Amino acid sequence: MESVSHQTHYFVPEPSRWPVVGALALFCLGLGAALAVNGVGFGKLSLGLGFAILFYMLFGWFGDVIRESLKGNYHGKEDLSFRWGMGWFIFSEVMFFAAFFGALFYVRTISVPELGNFEHKLLYPDFTAAWPLSTGPGITQRYEAMAAWGLPAINTLILLSSGATLTWAHWGLIQGKRTSLTIGLGMTVLLGALFLGLQAHEYSHAMHELNLTLGSGAYGMTFYMLTGFHGMHVLLGAIILAVVWLRVVRGHFNTEHHFAFEAAAWYWHFVDVVWLLLFTLVYWL
Structure with missing residues (x-):
């Protein structure tokens, strides 16, 4: 370069x-x-x-x-511009999810306890300041909260495994081992697709068996808002990695010129970190 x-x-x-x-x-x-x-x-x-x-x-x-x-046509200056551009894009995504996590924090730690104090009890006598919000007759339909140690835990293991396979693929690219690169990247794409399939099954279970919908109060709203937008990012990341895999198969990258792969890897690792926060704050705690 x-x-x-x-x-x-x-x-x-x-x-x-x-x-x-x-x-x-x-x-x-x-x-x-x-x-x-x-x-x-x-x-x-x-x-x-x-x-x-x-x-x-x-x-x-x-x-x-x-x-x-x-x-x-791309040399040092262009490569630097690409890196700054991808870095600022991921930063914008960080702020995007920070706003959503901020909304979850506000609901759980400020608005719910406030609605449960003595003054608001006069207006909402059936309201219980607990999370996940319990519902009572005449307010909305009853629902059940999502458990952390079922499909969410499996999906966590899948995304962590995809981060490992992507790192293996990156190591193969740097070492010039095309087989490790191709297999590792392909496994990452397949794990991403598996994550999305299990999340779709989880949504079906939540809606039809737990009666958890967007209309299920603040809990349902924040659950689908956070996990749904993360799922959209997993879909986008899997598509990007699939395109990079096709380029790898066609021999487009070498040990020195491969920023497209690095940009996709940055994005995927960001998605992994966001999911760990989601699993902890939305499902577990």
């Missing part, structure tokens, strides 16, 4: 059509969502068209970036 201090220029790509295509996709998505929620038949069609254009844009734009990288 060319030293940043000796690089004479920063690579500037040719004018691209992809920002215009992306703007069209967002327009169709916004229009379709607005029409669909108001029951207009054309809304779903516009929504589907928006997603199709968005996927087309992502494949095309990312493909251009990959081809530019394979041509050797």
Whole structure:
């Protein structure tokens, strides 16, 4: 890799059509969502068209970036920009989840005890200041809280194992051992898919057998908000790792030039850490 201090220029790509295509996709998505929620038949069609254009844009734009990288257009300055960009992106995700954990903290430690004091007992005599919130007749339907030592514990083990297989794959990449790289990364993708499958089963069990829904008060709301958004991040991370695996199979990376792999690994390890917090604060405590 060319030293940043000796690089004479920063690579500037040719004018691209992809920002215009992306703007069209967002327009169709916004229009379709607005029409669909108001029951207009054309809304779903516009929504589907928006997603199709968005996927087309992502494949095309990312493909251009990959081809530019394979041509050797990226050197020290570009690599540094990519690292800063990924670092700030993960930081924004940290703040995103910090807000959600903050909401959980506020509900559990401030609002629930406040509603259970003597003054509010006059307004809500059936309310019990306990977590998970217990429900009473006339307030909402009864539900059961999620247990920590079932599927959540298994999913924790799965994500921890995926972090280990990803580290093994990274070690294989640095050591030039393509077999370890390919197998380790493939196992990570499969473990991510297994996590999502078990989470879908967990949601089905919670909704149909425990009667735990988004309408189950503050507990149901915070449970699905935190675990659902984390599941979306696992899905995104698994897709990113799958794309990186396909690139590994095609021989796109070597021991010195592999930041796409590193960026995906950073993101996946971040997802692992968030899940450990979720398991502790949402399921266990």
